[in-house]
Amino acid sequence: MDSNRPATNMESSMQRPRGSGRKRGRPNRPKFQLPNMNPRPTTVENPANSTETPQEKDQFKDLVDNCQFAPFIDIEDEIINLNAKNIEEYKVRNLGAGAYGTVDHYRVTTNRENKFDLAIKRIKIVTGNTKAQHTNELTLRDRNVAKNSRSCIHTVGYFETMAYQGEIWIVMELMDTSLDKFYPAAHAISSRYDGIIPEDFVKMLSHCLVEALQFLYKIDVIHRDVKPSNILLSRQQKIVKLCDFGISGELSNSIVTTHVGCQPYMAPERVQHKPQRTQQQVTVNSNGDLIQKQESIGYGITSDVWSFGITLNEVIRGDYPYGPEVKHNAFSLIASIVNKDAPKVVPAERYTKHLVEFIDGCLQKEVSRRATYEKLSMHPFYPIKERMECMIRKGINKWWDETMISGYFEQVFDQMEVKTKVENDDMRD
Numbered sequence: 441m442d443s444n445r446p447a448t449n450m451e452s453s454m455q456r457p458r459g460s461g462r463k464r465g466r467p468n469r470p471k472f473q474l475p476n477m478n479p480r481p482t483t484v485e486n487p488a489n490s491t492e493t494p495q496e497k498d499q500f501k502d503l504v505d506n507c508q509f510a511p512f513i514d515i516e517d518e519i520i521n522l523n524a525k526n527i528e529e530y531k532v533r534n535l536g537a538g539a540y541g542t543v544d545h546y547r548v549t550t551n552r553e554n555k556f557d558l559a560i561k562r563i564k565i566v567t568g569n570t571k572a573q574h575t576n577e578l579t580l581r582d583r584n585v586a587k588n589s590r591s592c593i594h595t596v597g598y599f600e601t602m603a604y605q606g607e608i609w610i611v612m613e614l615m616d617t618s619l620d621k622f623y624p625a626a627h628a629i630s631s632r633y634d635g636i637i638p639e640d641f642v643k644m645l646s647h648c649l650v651e652a653l654q655f656l657y658k659i660d661v662i663h664r665d666v667k668p669s670n671i672l673l674s675r676q677q678k679i680v681k682l683c684d685f686g687i688s689g690e691l692s693n694s695i696v697t698t699h700v701g702c703q704p705y706m707a708p709e710r711v712q713h714k715p716q717r718t719q720q721q722v723t724v725n726s727n728g729d730l731i732q733k734q735e736s737i738g739y740g741i742t743s744d745v746w747s748f749g750i751t752l753n754e755v756i757r758g759d760y761p762y763g764p765e766v767k768h769n770a771f772s773l774i775a776s777i778v779n780k781d782a783p784k785v786v787p788a789e790r791y792t793k794h795l796v797e798f799i800d801g802c803l804q805k806e807v808s809r810r811a812t813y814e815k816l817s818m819h820p821f822y823p824i825k826e827r828m829e830c831m832i833r834k835g836i837n838k839w840w841d842e843t844m845i846s847g848y849f850e851q852v853f854d855q856m857e858v859k860t861k862v863e864n865d866d867m868r869d
Contacts, residue, residue, distance in 0.1 A: 486682025511600050513611070522611065524604035528561075535559060540578060541607075545614060558599065559789040561610040565603070579608050582684070586610065588659055594652035596672055596683040605835060615683075616675045617856065619645075619666035619755065625855040627758040632851070636790045637756050640840040641848060645671075645755065646798070646816075647823050647840075648680035649748055654813045666747035667705045675853045678846050703774075704760060704767050707746035708805050711777045742810045753783050756791075756799075758795050781805075794836065795822035 513520045526555035533547040540750040541563035548556050563579045566572035586598040598614030626637055649671065656663055663670075663682065670684040703711065753761045760767040761783035784804035785796045798821035801811035816822060831837045 452542070469566070511602060513600050515550075515556070515599070518552050518554060519557075520548055520556060521549050522548065522600070522602065524602055524609070532557075534627060540564075557614040559612045559614045561612060563608045563610070565606050565608055568693050583608070583610050585656070585659075585661055586612070588661075589655060592652060592655040593679070594648045594655065594681055596681045609756070612683075613681075614852065615672035615681060617673055618669050619671040619673065619680070619751070621856065622673055622852060623668065623755045623758065625859065626755075626848075626852045628859075629851055629855050633848075634790070636787070637758075638844070638848060639791055639795055640844055642752060642756065642791075642795060643821065643838075643840045644845055645680050646752065646821070648684060649751075650813060650816050650822070652682040653741070653744055653748065654817070657813060661745050662741050663747075665702055665705075666703050666744050666751060668751055671751070673849075675849055678842075678849050703770070704762075705747040705750050706777070707743040707807075708777050709807055710743050711774055740807075742807055742812060745802050745816070747809055749799050750783070752799050753785060753803070757786050797821070 476507070484795050487630040511522055513522065527546060527548075530546045530548050532547050535545050537543070543559055543563055544560045546558055546560055548558065550556055561582075563582075565579075566575045582603050583598075586595070587601075587737075589595040590598055593853040596615060599611040599613070602609040602611065623637070626641070630636055649666070653663060655667070665684060666682070670682065670683050672683050673679070674681070750761060762773070762780065766772045766776050782800075782805055785791060785799050788796050798816070801819070802814065820834075822837060823839045824831065824837040825839050827837050827839075
């Protein structure tokens with residue numbers, strides 16, 4: 441962690457293990473010693489519609505030109521030499537694939553002969569028309585936001601970027617699973633917790649995500665793709681982290697203007713392409729007349745707040761709030777988000793009124809009524825490690841039970857392992 445930044449609420453409870461074994465902690469500002477190697481990547485695809493500016497194009501070229509294929513990475517006083525030529529020897533398994541690349545798990549050896557697990561996102565470098573440039577823009581944005589977020593413990597750790605054989609490799613902290621895989625296992629053991637997802641877990645999840653999104657806002661970034669599959673969990677650290685910044689946007693006066701993201705988690709104003717505000721423009725026509733017109737512009741960070749609220753609601757329910765059948769039907773999905781009331785917490789009677797109000801504040805269809813990060817962090821439900829006396833007397837802003845959460849993580853991950861074993865046995869049969 442960056443020693444120059446203010447301490448966060450969780451840092452006192454997050455001591456990372458040292459020495460041998462599977463090291464997964466985030467580095468303290470990794471220091472890099474790079475050999476003088478500059479391979480020119482080959483490429484590949486020639487896929488059209490880009491928002492890439494000439495400046496971004498130059499930045500991407502600079503990134504590729506300065507990437508190494510065998511960097512030395514200094515992590516917690518140990519050195520890892522990643523050599524792209526032989527790294528396949530250390531591949532453990534594929535973690536997933538998406539529209540822009542794949543993510544794999546590698547286990548490498550440090551200079552002290554300790555094993556270190558990491559994840560590498562591999563993305564094709566493409567050339568040609570504007571669609572190719574747009575893909576490169578997403579790669580650059582993913583890497584830049586991850587790098588600029590290294591001081592935030594609630595975003596997945598970034599180590600280095602490499603280039604080899606027509607690909608950009610983003611070297612990241614390895615996490616254990618994503619929230620969309622975690623919460624079904626949590627519901628499978630809910631009978632041990634009065635048939636619900638424990639409120640303390642929702643509290644911890646909320647804290648981690650709001651802290652991550654607030655950090656992004658402070659560096660003028662809106663995530664735009666908050667959803668369970670982009671939220672990762674660490675069994676060892678007992679923590680939740682936000683990942684995947686490829687379609688994040690740069691805020692200008694707290695507004696972003698392009699419409700991208702995962703539609704089931706989009707806010708109503710984004711589904712409807714309904715701008716957050718308008719601005720007056722005055723132009724002069726060919727006759728010298730002044731012409732006034734209104735221009736609609738963008739949306740703000742509260743669209744991420746909606747996505748965050750839908751995610752919390754889904755975790756508590758155990759399924760997509762508008763219904764699993766709606767999620768995969770584009771027409772029904774748009775109609776539900778636009779025309780139906782915002783989904784409520786179910787079962788609301790099993791949770792405190794503070795939790796219900798907290799999530800309801802995120803799911804206000806009218807943008808002006810929706811909670812901001814500042815309001816969420818001041819809400820009575822929001823956990824604060826060092827509470828003032830008045831908060832203690834009122835019983836608000838209570839921190840989660842860390843012992844309970846630690847045991848809960850272990851039980852859910854055990855359940856996931858059982859499910860995986862059963863599935864593997866069925867495949868062999």
